[in-house]
Amino acid sequence: MGELIGRGDECRILDRLVDATRAGQSRALVLRGEPGVGKTALLDHLAERAVPGRVARTSGVQAEMELAYAGVHQLCLPFLDHLDRLPAPQRGALGTALGMTEGPAPDRFLVGLAVLNLFSDAASEEPLLCLIDDEQWLDRASAQVLAFVARRLGAESVALVFAARQPTDALAGLPSLVVRGLHGPDARALLDTVLTAPLDDRVRDQIVAETRGNPLALLEVPRAMTPEELAGGFGLPGAVGLSGDLESTFRSRVDVLSEHTRLLLLLAAAEPTGDPALMWRAAERLRIPPDAAAAAVEADLASFSTRVRFRHPLVRSAAYRSGSVHDRKRVHRALAEVTDGERDSDRRAWHLAHAASGPDEDIAVELERSAHRAQRRGGVGAAAAFLERAAALTIDRTKRVDRALAAASAKVEAGAFDVALDLLATTESDRLTDFQEAQADLVRARIAFVTNHGSDAPPLLLKAARRLESIDTNLCRATYIDAITAAMFAGRLSVGADSDEIARAAEQAPRPTGAPRLHDELLDWLIAFFTRDYTAAVPHLRRALAAVDSGVPADGQRRWAWLTTVAAIRGWDDERWHELSARYLDLVRGAGALSDTPLALNTHAFIMLFTGELTTAATLIDEQASVQEAIRSRIAPYAALGLAAMRGDRDTAVALSRTTVAEVTARGEGNGISVAMWATALLHNGFGDFRSALTAAREAIEPPVGLSSANWAFTELVEAAARLGEYEEADAALTQFVEISRASRTDWARGLEARCRALLSDNDVAETLYREAVDLLGRTRIRTDAARAHLLYGEWLRRQRRRGDAREQLRLAHDLFTAMGMRAFAERAGRELQAAGHTLPTKAPTAVGPKLTAQEEQVARLARDGLSNPEIGARLFISARTVQYHLSKVFTKLEINSRSQLEQVLP
Structure with missing residues (x-):
């Protein structure tokens, strides 16, 4: 291949990319430009420049856009002999996605992690260059997987270069190079290479101007002109009818x-x-x-x-x-x-669909089968396309509506909400059965919940659940749970049916005919809570928690894992919260359900905050950030906000609180306001700014009831109000919390009740209650609340002028807060200690060594905890080779030479 005319700057950029991969680095780049501008020629230059090295190429084709993972399959085909080297979950996910093995539909991001490690392993032999042309025509699954890989590249000696007219949203944010038309002299030079007859200067200038230097146009337009036109006859240049439509030229x-x-x-x-x-x-x-x-x-x-x-x-x-x-x-x-109907049945069905002259039930059935196969591989976009075409080929009204509704549901899962609504619109002229009406309502509700997280979804889910009452009891009850949950998320920002209304409707719905299952017990708990009160709901809550251990299949456990964890939180059961949140995280990790991982990490991080394991919580939060970046998830930073509040990091906490409130308000997630305000109240109580704490706590407990954080805010309000002398308000909040404490009967809740009562009591009664609080909270996992009980007791003792006893409690509190990293509370305890006559030791200066980057610290901590490189890579969504690269830098910075030494050098 000769030198590309006028592409010196672009070629130098691409050459540096190849040099970087040879040096052990990885790169991603998007070439963007109009048709014919030379993107493919630049990819050809890259392929030639990459030798020696491995080059893999694929290209998007419009006709294959609906065949799931077609692009990934073509790109991975040369490296499938490396498949056995992948960790089992990744190997299974990629094999299923490519139709090589049978299994449950794989998480698309787990497929992406498998492709990343497949490329990394292949590049261990020699650098790998992956070229993807016409990305705008890749099937949706391939586009998302390859974009995921491009974002997670580190130190694998792998480069991914995409070329696209208009890149899809999947590539948003990746480094890009805009390829433009050639400048005048270069355009003329290229034009001269294809001329076979003399060219009038005026015609040359017109061709260059009208093609805007587009190389393909410069090469093709002269082919369509006669020698006379090229020579400038017949009054040219005005008469030359050059078309900007290259496709028309071809x-x-x-x-x-x-x-x-x-x-x-x-x-x-x-x-x-x-x-x-x-x-x-x-x-x-x-x-x-x-x-x-x-x-x-x-x-x-x-x-x-x-x-x-x-x-x-x-x-x-x-x-x-x-x-x-x-x-x-x-x-x-x-x-x-x-086409082989056994080995390539999906492509055969697609060709049959395009060959059909009218409705054809046999072809529609084939397309349905292809849709089911696509869903098993995780190709929801392909499944939706097959079902949409099947509906178009169906003459039977009932079957057509069924297929259109199934297609709409798949389109929602694929994120194509507008198309899903269009499909629903095609069913409106038909007379739907009650079940079909319910399915349509569920699709609309799912769209509303995903796009607005609660505001519009509850009434739609309620409508669907009511339709299902006489059709499918099991699905009806599950839909009622979804409706109540959506309403709880919407909370104070709900604009439709609220939790109380939905719970009353659910109470009238048919009961299950057999033994109650886990979701039946969960629904009974929610109904009792919203139609009666906390006390009436507790027996149902305990039955729901017991049902988790009664042989529920793994998929059922994962389906309801988040809600069962919420049940443990609402029951103030710290042991079950810890156990169920850890199980939830294990379930999603084991299933490779990366889409569910951010919520699972957030849920488990919160129990780590309450138990005072702030370093572990920080690790989980960092991991959550890695996951969210990788899969572009939008969960609000709840755990990060809680961590900043616990640590007493005022600036970070205030900024995150504002961000969270703005974000959740915009999407109608009122419960998020309660979380933000609870964390803000906790922060200010730590600093002893009780007026600000009281203001935030009031907002946190504003009805309707949130999922969990409103409960936590009651005790923050009591402490702040009591310290400000607002005893009537403190007593009212305590009365509400007492109902929770007396019904749950857990040491955590009873300990908090005793702590709050002590704040509102005098003399011997207060001391008895403080001692009770210290004893009860000391039996729990919740070290943060136990330390705060010691602090409040010590502060009370100092005010009683019992300085010796006060120092004992305050030292305990100070030591606990310091060990946990709760700086604001530690400083508050320190001030009280000094007031009680105790001098705190001066801190020895901390040795400052080489600073680890955020990712190096994540890798180091996970390696310290015993995870292998592939396991660390799976947690952080990077390749095992990039993990090793980071570890080598960690060892150098910390001046160690083995993983076993990490325990000594990491705090």
């Missing part, structure tokens, strides 16, 4: 070919795999002679060798569009007949 070149050659090009355009044997078998059925290819090759439109290739994607598009509707159906029918 189409005009296709149209002048013989009928057999045009039909062969149409056939090749409709067969996206480029398999010449398959194409010629179909050509034989269409009676296209072998010599029909010669004219297409001579016209420089396509080549037919080891693989069928078009000169440019625009040629493929022109060849397909130039065919009549009748010829397109003939071509797809021939391709369907020669």
Whole structure:
């Protein structure tokens, strides 16, 4: 390949990318530009420059956009001999996605992690360059997986370079290089390379101007001009009718070919795999002679060798569009007949669908089967496309609606909300059954919940649940749980049905006929809570928690894991909270359900905060941030806010609180306001700013009841109000909390009740209550509340002038707060100690060593805890080679030489 005219700057950028991969680094780049501007030529330059090294290429094809993982399969095919080296969950996910093995639908991000490690392993032998052309036409699953890989590259000697006219949203934020038309001198130089006759200067200038320096246009336009036009006759340049539509230029070149050659090009355009044997078998059925290819090759439109290739994607598009509707159906029918129905049944069904002249139930059934296979591989976008086409080919009204609703549901899962609503609209002219109406309502509710997280979803879910009452009791009760949960999320920002209304409706719904299952017990708990009170709900809550251990299948446990953890929190059961949140995290990690991982990490991080294990919580929060960055999740920073409040990091906590309130308000998630205000109250109580704490706590407990944080805020309000002398308000909040404490009867709740009562009591009664609080909270995991009981007791003792006893309690509190990293509370305890006559030791200066980066510290801590490199990579969504790279830097900075020494050097 010769030097590209006018592309010196672009080639230098690409050359540096190749040099970086040879040096052990990784890179990602998006080439962006209009059709024909030279993106493919730059990819060709990269492929040539990468030698020696491995190059893998794939290209998006419009006809394959609905076939899940088609692009990933083509790119990974040369490296499948490395598949056995992947960790089992990743190996299973990728094998299932590519249709090589059977299994549950894999999480798309786990597939991405598998591809990342597959590329990393292949690059351990020599640098790997992956080139993806026409990314805008990749199937959705492949686009998302490859974008995931591009974002997680580190030190693997791998480069991913995409080329696209308009990159899809999946590539947003990746480094990009805009490829523009050639400048005047370079454009003229390129034009001169294809001229076969003299060219009038005015015509040359017009061609350059009207093509805007587009290289493909510069090469193609002269082919469409006669020597007289090129010479500038007939009053040129004004008479030269140059078209900016390159596809039309190619189409005009296709149209002048013989009928057999045009039909062969149409056939090749409709067969996206480029398999010449398959194409010629179909050509034989269409009676296209072998010599029909010669004219297409001579016209420089396509080549037919080891693989069928078009000169440019625009040629493929022109060849397909130039065919009549009748010829397109003939071509797809021939391709369907020669496609192996066993090994490639999905592509065969797709060809049959395009060949159909009208409704065809047999083809619709085939498409349904393809949709089910796609769903098993995790290709929800492909499943939706198959079902949408199946609905279009169905004449039976009931079946058509069923397929359209199934397609709409799949479109929601794929994130195509507008298309889902369009599909629902196609069913509105039909008379739907109650079950179909309920399905439509569920689809609309899912769209509302995902896009607005609560505000519109509860009434839609309530409507669906009511329709399901006489149809499917199990689905009805599960839908009522979803409706109540959505209303709880919406909380004070709800604009439709609230939790109380939904719970009353659920109470009237049919009961399960057999033994109650886990979700039945959860629903009974929610009904009792919202229709009666906390005390009435506690027996149901305990039965729900007991049901978790009664042989519930793993998928059922994962489906309800978050809600069962919330039940433990609402029951003030710290042991079950710890156990169930850890189980929840294990379940999603074990299943590779990366989409559920941020919520699971957030849930487990909170119990770590309350138990005072702030370093562990910080590790989980960092991991959550890595996951959210990798999968572009949008959970508000609840645990990070709680951590900043516990640590007494005022600036961070205040900033996160503002961010959280703005974010959740925008999407209608009122419960998030309660979380933010609880954390703000906790922060200010730590600093002894009781007026600010009281203001925040009041807002936190504003009805309707939140999921959990409103409960926590009662005790913050009592402390702040009592210290300000607002005894009436403190007593009212305590009365509400007493109902919780007396019903739950846990040491945690009873200890907090005693602590709050002590704040509102005098003399011997107060001391008895403080001692009770210290004793009860000392039996729990909740060290933060236990330390605060010692602090409040010590502060009370100092005010009673019992300085010796006060110092004992305050020293205990100070030591606990210091060990946990609760700086604001530690300083508050320190001030009280000094007031009680105790001098705190001066801190020895801390040795300052080389600072680890955030990711180095994450890797180091996980390695210290005994995780292997592949396990660390799976947690942080990086390759095992990048883990090793970070560890080598950690060892150098900390001046150690083994993982076993990390325990000594990390705090």
